[in-house]
Amino acid sequence: MKEMNRTLELIQERSSIRRYKKDPLTEAEINTLKRAALATPTGQNFQELRYAFVTDQKIIKAVDERCFHHNPEMLDRLKSRNADSIFYGAPLVVFVSAKDTTWATADSGIAVGILALAAQSMGLGSVILGMPRAAFMPDDPENCCALLGMEEGEKFRLAIAIGHPDTTKEQHDKDPAHIRDFLG
Numbered sequence: 001m002k003e004m005n006r007t008l009e010l011i012q013e014r015s016s017i018r019r020y021k022k023d024p025l026t027e028a029e030i031n032t033l034k035r036a037a038l039a040t041p042t043g044q045n046f047q048e049l050r051y052a053f054v055t056d057q058k059i060i061k062a063v064d065e066r067c068f069h070h071n072p073e074m075l076d077r078l079k080s081r082n083a084d085s086i087f088y089g090a091p092l093v094v095f096v097s098a099k100d101t102t103w104a105t106a107d108s109g110i111a112v113g114i115l116a117l118a119a120q121s122m123g124l125g126s127v128i129l130g131m132p133r134a135a136f137m138p139d140d141p142e143n144c145c146a147l148l149g150m151e152e153g154e155k156f157r158l159a160i161a162i163g164h165p166d167t168t169k170e171q172h173d174k175d176p177a178h179i180r181d182f183l184g
């Protein structure tokens with residue numbers, strides 16, 4: 001077996017990108033990402049994940065504003081990263097939502113992981129996002145659930161911002177001590 005192949009290289013090369021060029025993604029790129037999302041395996045094949053592919057910056061801004069409404073301090077934290085949006089100016093954001101099932105949390109993590117690697121393989125950058133959850137709180141009558149077409153009982157799980165990187169970032173430290181060997 002070869003020690004490295006292109007997929008393994010992409011896994012090692014990926015890092016979170018927090019600044020994007022304005023260039024939009026092509027329709028073909030978006031369709032490729034949609035097919036990648038639909039290839040996500042789900043526990044017991046429940047397939048309860050729903051994906052909102054959003055390039056409409058008005059929607060992205062509305063989610064930002066609802067987050068800042070609940071957490072005004074978020075904006076200060078972003079400013080320290082030279083950003084004014086929790087989506088860092090990405091031309092595409094994919095919101096993953098699901099009704100409550102045993103596997104919804106795990107499934108959504110796998111989905112954004114697959115999307116991150118798909119984006120990387122296409123020469124795009126990405127960052128996985130939990131912060132948008134503040135805009136989707138069920139007890140907030142002005143939450144953004146309807147804006148993204150979520151059905152009754154569907155909850156925001158994770159999002160991923162994707163676009164052409166306008167920055168680079170070192171990969172995080174990888175600590176071999178986090179692995180326990182029982183290799184017989």
Ligand SMILES: Cc1cc2nc3c(=O)[nH]c(=O)nc-3n(C[C@H](O)[C@H](O)[C@H](O)COP(=O)(O)O)c2cc1C
Pocket residue numbers: 014015016017018127128129130131132158169170171172
């Ligand atoms: C579940 C999850 C939620 C995350 N939420 C955010 C977020 O809301 N905002 C953000 O800037 N980064 C977020 N990140 C990115 C992490 O901060 C990042 O993956 C981590 O610092 C490691 O860096 P790397 O992705 O470059 O390896 C999230 C990552 C994961 C896996």
